[in-house]
Amino acid sequence: MTPLSSAASPDLQTDLIRAGFYPKIVEDIIDEALDGRKPGAHLVHLETHFDQHEVHRHITVLVLAEDILVVTHVDDQQLDEKGKEIMAQISTELVQLSKVTTVATSYVYHQPQNYSTGDPVKELTVGIAWAGAQRIDLAPAGCADAACDADHGYTGTAQQEDLVLRVSAEADGVNAVTAARGFATAMRRASAPRGTETRSPASQASATEVRGRVSSRFGRNTHQG
Known part of the structure; x- marks a missing residue:
């Protein structure tokens, strides 16, 4: 697998890869949100929901970095019945710890x-x-x-x-x-x-x-x- 950006901590990289939910996209978005800040403690939480014959997953990643908390959430959506067309939506929020x-x-x-x-x-x-x-x-x-x-x-x-x-x-x-x-x-x-x-x-x-x-x-x- 292509290594993730060096801006993220090794533990965060490992957890994103282990979760297996578009890790490169998630890491790049977090890297952009950090804007040069050094990541500290983090939490990667992957959830799976079953809706009849469909499986829906989404991931929430929390990263502490200096004076902020970065909250990243990712959902994906299947656009066709065969699952060949997929769209991912990623949102981030920077929360001042104060x-x-x-x-x-x-x-x-x-x-x-x-x-x-x-x-x-x-x-x-x-x-x-x-x-x-x-x-x-x-x-x-x-x-x-x-x-x-x-x-x-x-x-x-x-x-x-x-x-x-x-x-x-x-x-x-x-x-x-x-x-x-x-x-x-x-x-x-x-x-x-x-x-x-x-x-x-x-x-x-x-x-x-x-x-x-x-x-x-x-x-x-x-x-x-």
């Missing part, structure tokens, strides 16, 4: 009554939220009068986009869970380094609000690091 409001982790253990320190995690969910892009959901507004046909404009909600990745030892392997756990630790250290100044009350309130929303997606029993 903008990260929460890093949440949810752990699932099998037979917790027999737990001993060092026992493997059965499933891990990592949630990262930042004050970046927002999703706006709109719907026509109405009133209490069922017979009213006036135009009441629109109503809706706006909320920060966040990233949630679920890794399972059964589906992805124990090594994948370990890698996700290690990246979550690196992400926490990078976004909230020890000895930094305390955030302003407004920022703390925003972080609490986002943390609660991410936690609700995980379930009630969520451990946050």
Whole structure:
């Protein structure tokens, strides 16, 4: 296989090749997003979905580099029935680590009554939220009068986009869970380094609000690091 660009770390190259989902394209896009920054901790997460007779895959790659988090997502689409025409869509986002409001982790253990320190995690969910892009959901507004046909404009909600990745030892392997756990630790250290100044009350309130929303997606029993 053609070697990947020397700009990426050897471990990232290896993980992209192992995932086998257009590794050269993914690496080149990440290299462009890094723009000369040296990559640090990373997480490569490949997901496969089955839809009747079709198999759909997509990959998410997270890379810490100095003061930013690079988020890369790749989907592909089959354009013909025989699968000869395929299109890949790649998106990237650069998140300033200073903008990260929460890093949440949810752990699932099998037979917790027999737990001993060092026992493997059965499933891990990592949630990262930042004050970046927002999703706006709109719907026509109405009133209490069922017979009213006036135009009441629109109503809706706006909320920060966040990233949630679920890794399972059964589906992805124990090594994948370990890698996700290690990246979550690196992400926490990078976004909230020890000895930094305390955030302003407004920022703390925003972080609490986002943390609660991410936690609700995980379930009630969520451990946050």
